[in-house]
Amino acid sequence: MKVNGQHHRAITGDPATGEVRYIDQTRLPHEFAIKTARNMPELAEAIRAMAVRGAPLIGVTAAFGIALALGEDASDAALDSARSTLLATRPTAVNLAWALKRICEYSQRFPEAERAAAAWAEAQRIADEDVAINHAIGRHTLPLIQELAEGKHGAPVNILTHCNAGWIATVDWGTALSGLYQAHDANIRIHVWVDETRPRKQGLLTAWELRQHGVPHTVIADNAGGHLMQHGRVDMVIVGADRVTGQGDVCNKIGTYLKALAAYDNRVPFYAAVPSPTIDLSIGDALREIEIEERSADELRHVRGLDSSGRPTSIQILPDVSPAANPGFDVTPARLVTGIITEKGIAAPRELARLLQV
Numbered sequence: 300m301k302v303n304g305q306h307h308r309a310i311t312g313d314p315a316t317g318e319v320r321y322i323d324q325t326r327l328p329h330e331f332a333i334k335t336a337r338n339m340p341e342l343a344e345a346i347r348a349m350a351v352r353g354a355p356l357i358g359v360t361a362a363f364g365i366a367l368a369l370g371e372d373a374s375d376a377a378l379d380s381a382r383s384t385l386l387a388t389r390p391t392a393v394n395l396a397w398a399l400k401r402i403c404e405y406s407q408r409f410p411e412a413e414r415a416a417a418a419w420a421e422a423q424r425i426a427d428e429d430v431a432i433n434h435a436i437g438r439h440t441l442p443l444i445q446e447l448a449e450g451k452h453g454a455p456v457n458i459l460t461h462c463n464a465g466w467i468a469t470v471d472w473g474t475a476l477s478g479l480y481q482a483h484d485a486n487i488r489i490h491v492w493v494d495e496t497r498p499r500k501q502g503l504l505t506a507w508e509l510r511q512h513g514v515p516h517t518v519i520a521d522n523a524g525g526h527l528m529q530h531g532r533v534d535m536v537i538v539g540a541d542r543v544t545g546q547g548d549v550c551n552k553i554g555t556y557l558k559a560l561a562a563y564d565n566r567v568p569f570y571a572a573v574p575s576p577t578i579d580l581s582i583g584d585a586l587r588e589i590e591i592e593e594r595s596a597d598e599l600r601h602v603r604g605l606d607s608s609g610r611p612t613s614i615q616i617l618p619d620v621s622p623a624a625n626p627g628f629d630v631t632p633a634r635l636v637t638g639i640i641t642e643k644g645i646a647a648p649r650e651l652a653r654l655l656q657v
């Protein structure tokens with residue numbers, strides 16, 4: 300997608316220079332900066348610190364991390380160690396484990412002298428596939444928005460989204476936002492309600508993206524969605540996901556469950572847009588089996604932004620003496636989900652496993 304008129308992917312890798320370049324999301328929305336990683340630990344830290352974030356992008360970043368590690372040492376021991384380091388960065392998004400399994404198994408088919416080149420090629424394939432998958436998710440989302448638009452008689456379709464499941468959470472296009480971009484490009488009138496998404500405020504990234512693309516939107520406090528739904532001001536909710544079970548339970552950014560409850564109570568359709576690497580068929584009981592990342596309480600204690608002179612700054616809003624807890628994700632049960640939009644089409648939660656077998 301474009302930033303100031305220039306096309307960017309959220310991450311790119313260059314085997315010739317041994318460099319991986321990524322958008323540093325900790326500096327958005329106030330500053331657009333691209334960072335360069337030259338070794339695996341730098342990429343592991345980028346994932347941990349959420350300079351790259353979003354389930355699909357985390358997976359692709361880890362794949363490039365393996366390519367960088369094998370460039371230094373292509374032994375089995377080095378591969379295992381790099382895989383463990385990257386896997387330990389964040390627990391909830393299954394794309395991380397998925398991408399690591401794929402690239403490690405692929406690289407191990409080659410003799411040590413060829414492993415780094417093989418890994419770079421595979422990381423690039425994973426990145427390119429992510430772009431194609433997300434574009435297809437958007438194609439399947441478009442008719443849903445088109446249908447809602449027909450009932451609106453020229454008024455915009457109001458779509459609520461939570462967190463950031465846009466192009467910077469992926470390599471390009473995004474998952475939940477892909478269809479919104481494609482609807483906007485097809486001249487369908489839409490307006491997006493953007494949850495701010497406390498405490499890391501990924502909603503501000505969504506607002507930044509939508510502004511770059513010229514999509515009308517309004518940022519709302521996290522807890523405003525239910526009120527808007529009660530007043531008929533939301534036509535559809537669409538979110539991304541970090542892990543979806545074969546039964547259609549959706550694990551996504553904390554607060555998603557509350558939006559789904561409000562949507563259900565107000566008969567607002569609730570969709571999750573999900574690339575197939577985000578679907579984890581090994582999970583039976585989502586509530587018990589998916590590890591929910593517990594992030595630092597500092598994310599609740601401090602707020603980052605610009606001071607009155609426009610300089611980046613951080614202020615403390617919660618004293619150290621107040622205990623705080625910071626679970627990063629929650630699970631929305633399948634019964635609250637209208638449909639799961641994948642690159643293969645849309646399925647009701649109970650039909651998801653069948654759709655994937657197509």
Ligand code: MRU
Nearest residue numbers: 352353354462464468539540552
């Ligand atoms: O903690 P984050 O910012 O990595 O969480 C991201 C989300 O929860 C996204 O909604 C999800 O990964 C889907 S990204 C296409």
